[in-house]
């Protein structure tokens with residue numbers, strides 16, 4: 194059984210704060226500052242350029258990828274780190290679309306995160322405008338409601354681009370079933386694991402997923418702007434072409450060949466120089482996952498989110514739950530709707546309970562067993578009820594919209 198009091202002690206959480214936003218930005222691992230500082234002074238400071246070889250900076254994207262792999266049920270050597278999630282979506286989508294040249298349709302759903310949809314829209318638009326010089330390969334982005342994805346998978350689909358856990362509602366797609374459906378129809382799958390990695394057990398290899406992408410600053414606690422990961426199923430690793438290619442994904446980067454030739458396997462998904470400082474902070478965060486059972490984490494996450502829903506429901510029976518009521522059908526977050534959601538979240542933050550707001554009317558709360566307790570969860574539900582019942586949120590200062598909500 195995983196000891197969550199031990200993992201909690203590994204984080205530097207501010208006194209008096211109940212943190213229900215680890216789904217957006219994980220907290221600071223205690224060891225991260227020291228680790229990054231040591232890297233800066235001893236590696237960067239002393240080794241200078243030699244650090245790429247002597248401190249293993251060059252191989253760090255693969256080394257860290259190999260530590261992410263077990264958390265998402267991926268084969269060793271199938272994950273590499275770098276760039277941001279949006280960029281990894283572009284690479285996965287371009288690669289997958291090229292692997293189904295006879296098909297035109299990218300299938301996504303209206304619950305997907307805007308950045309994923311923007312990447313797809315502008316890839317479609319760029320090909321339409323003939324940026325690739327051919328202009329005869331039209332792609333189409335088809336967006337259906339999340340509940341309609343299964344029915345929309347047919348033999349026109351080249352690739353499905355789906356986020357497993359909906360960022361607003363927490364609704365969980367059935368990855369194994371949809372992947373099987375896509376394959377039966379001859380389509381490829383891209384799974385965005387932004388709200389899955391570190392939140393629930395993921396079994397990419399077992400599900401037969403083709404591509405997956407995710408970020409590491411949410412449930413994996415890598416810090417603001419921590420690099421993304423990309424997974425390519427080993428059976429595709431020697432054929433996938435990322436379209437967004439760079440010298441570090443070249444077969445021989447230091448040959449400085451003017452023509453791109455893909456590196457073998459997952460390395461080809463590297464683009465440019467990796468963010469070594471950020472990867473170092475992430476490595477410290479990943480230490481905390483050693484020995485954590487994803488099944489135990491999932492159980493505890495369900496216990497916390499169920500307790501929260503029950504406590505909020507008992508005090509605020511009229512507050513609509515935006516998340517699926519069945520815990521097996523949601524990720525590790527719970528959302529409620531309220532017309533004054535933004536102000537309520539601000540008032541709650543003023544009381545030390547940090548959640549967040551997603552337009553137009555969602556209050557979102559993440560449940561992260563690594564550092565969140567049942568007592569805190571119950572206290573947060575009490576404070577939410579108090580803020581709503583007393584209308585403590587109804588103050589002008591809670592209505593001022595910050596740049597980041």
Ligand SMILES: *Cc1c(COP(=O)(O)O)cnc(C)c1O
Pocket residue numbers: 277278279280305306308309356360385387388408421
């Ligand atoms: C958080 C999130 C992103 C963010 O992408 P970045 O490039 O890291 O800013 C993209 N997609 C989904 C589904 C997300 O939840």
